[in-house]
Amino acid sequence: MKYKITAPKSPIYTSIKLPASKSISNRALILKALSNSPFPIENLSDCDDTKVMLEVFNSKTNTFDIGAAGTSMRFLTAYLSKIPGEWIITGSERMQQRPINTLVEALNTLGAHIEYLKNQGFPPLKIRGSALDGGDIFLSGGISSQFISALLMIAPTMEKGLTLHLEGDVISIPYIKLTLRMMEKFGVKCDWVDNVIKIFPNEYKPIPYLVESDWSAASYWYSIAALSNDAKIELKGLFQESGQGDSKVAELFQDLGVETEFKEDGVILTKTDRIAKKLFHNFINEPDLAQTFVVVCCMMGVPFLFTGLQTLKIKETDRIEALKAEMKKLGYVITDSHNSILEWDGERCEPEQTPVIATYEDHRMAMAFAPAALKLDNLTIAEPMVVTKSYPYFWEDLSKAGFSVDK
Numbered sequence: 001m002k003y004k005i006t007a008p009k010s011p012i013y014t015s016i017k018l019p020a021s022k023s024i025s026n027r028a029l030i031l032k033a034l035s036n037s038p039f040p041i042e043n044l045s046d047c048d049d050t051k052v053m054l055e056v057f058n059s060k061t062n063t064f065d066i067g068a069a070g071t072s073m074r075f076l077t078a079y080l081s082k083i084p085g086e087w088i089i090t091g092s093e094r095m096q097q098r099p100i101n102t103l104v105e106a107l108n109t110l111g112a113h114i115e116y117l118k119n120q121g122f123p124p125l126k127i128r129g130s131a132l133d134g135g136d137i138f139l140s141g142g143i144s145s146q147f148i149s150a151l152l153m154i155a156p157t158m159e160k161g162l163t164l165h166l167e168g169d170v171i172s173i174p175y176i177k178l179t180l181r182m183m184e185k186f187g188v189k190c191d192w193v194d195n196v197i198k199i200f201p202n203e204y205k206p207i208p209y210l211v212e213s214d215w216s217a218a219s220y221w222y223s224i225a226a227l228s229n230d231a232k233i234e235l236k237g238l239f240q241e242s243g244q245g246d247s248k249v250a251e252l253f254q255d256l257g258v259e260t261e262f263k264e265d266g267v268i269l270t271k272t273d274r275i276a277k278k279l280f281h282n283f284i285n286e287p288d289l290a291q292t293f294v295v296v297c298c299m300m301g302v303p304f305l306f307t308g309l310q311t312l313k314i315k316e317t318d319r320i321e322a323l324k325a326e327m328k329k330l331g332y333v334i335t336d337s338h339n340s341i342l343e344w345d346g347e348r349c350e351p352e353q354t355p356v357i358a359t360y361e362d363h364r365m366a367m368a369f370a371p372a373a374l375k376l377d378n379l380t381i382a383e384p385m386v387v388t389k390s391y392p393y394f395w396e397d398l399s400k401a402g403f404s405v406d407k
């Protein structure tokens with residue numbers, strides 16, 4: 001399937017109820033299980049990545065396919081390793097290429113019994129669950145913060161607790177802080193000093209939990225505001241004091257002519273004429289925003305130098321290659337270097353007449369490119385339903401804002 005996207009000619013004045021954060025939803029489900037909480041999680045995401053978590057928690061079998069959900073794969077591997085029984089966990093073809101050895105080795109050192117069923121270092125996994133000893137563990141902080149979050153959440157249940165020594169540069173730090181912040185809400189406080197995080201054995205406290213809207217999803221609406229001639233967009237369920245690192249999007253878009261007004265129950269985006277001549281940013285803490293900024297900067301004619309992109313190669317697709325290939329279809333030559341830098345110095349090439357943007361089973365490719373319709377007469381997105389990984393109603397919301405979304 002393909003969607004042809006046509007932007008409205010009139011100004012974009014709309015109010016959008018964003019989806020709930022999948023990062024928060026998936027942590028909340030693990031913490032609810034670990035605290036044996038009878039309380040509800042309000043505003044739980046209904047995206048694919050959260051649905052698969054619910055399926056596992058409600059399942060009567062011992063074999064789980066978590067599809068393309070990175071957080072679910074990593075959080076559940078840790079969680080199941082301490083639940084008595086034998087568990088098999090697998091995922092999509094891409095998930096079977098996303099590394100998990102750092103987490104598996106750490107868990108096995110802490111007393112777990114996890115084996116690889118196909119390729120060493122990758123899902124599928126066979127997990128024989130049992131109580132974990134815990135203790136000291138040394139772990140690279142540079143591959144995925146999800147390994148660290150996964151270990152942290154189960155740490156209070158380990159006999160000796162956990163002392164996590166993070167080695168090398170630590171990536172995606174806001175996601176680790178989000179985990180610690182949510183654990184604290186559920187009654188477990190941790191110390192993080194220099195590169196050591198220490199968690200004592202403890203019991204989680206059951207609490208009701210309200211999930212915030214998703215700041216990563218908000219980024220596509222910031223793009224729409226930036227690329228439109230005139231816009232006033234209300235995004236509901238976002239808070240200034242968010243645990244989500246991607247709330248940084250509000251500050252970053254100030255340089256692309258979008259101002260954010262924080263209200264009690266959300267934000268209002270309006271346009272300014274303050275647009276940077278070139279954008280520089282290190283995305284090490286906000287990797288999920290990179291695609292949004294590559295597309296919006298090119299479409300606004302703002303050259304950029306983006307660093308800290310080393311984790312993009314092991315996400316839903318190799319996002320560095322995907323961005324270069326699809327921007328080229330639109331006539332923009334982007335260069336990469338050191339597996340971690342993307343740069344656009346303004347160089348153009350002949351665009352395709354009727355570009356079809358491939359999405360590579362990556363929700364963020366579809367959502368980052370859709371706003372480009374505001375600058376192009378012809379934009380088609382292939383396999384548009386990939387958005388359900390994090391934002392099931394993205395296309396409905398786009399229609400609500402006045403875009404035509406045609407099969």
Ligand SMILES: O=C(O)C1=C[C@@H](OP(=O)(O)O)[C@@H](O)[C@H](O)C1
Nearest residue numbers: 023071144145146172175287311
């Ligand atoms: O913990 C989380 O909820 C996430 C952490 C990040 O992954 P990495 O830590 O692998 O960069 C991010 O890209 C992902 O979408 C969600």
Ligand SMILES: C=C(OP(=O)(O)O)C(=O)O
Nearest residue numbers: 068069070071288315316
């Ligand atoms: C990288 C992402 O997700 P995950 O790693 O959880 O699959 C994402 O949503 O951009």
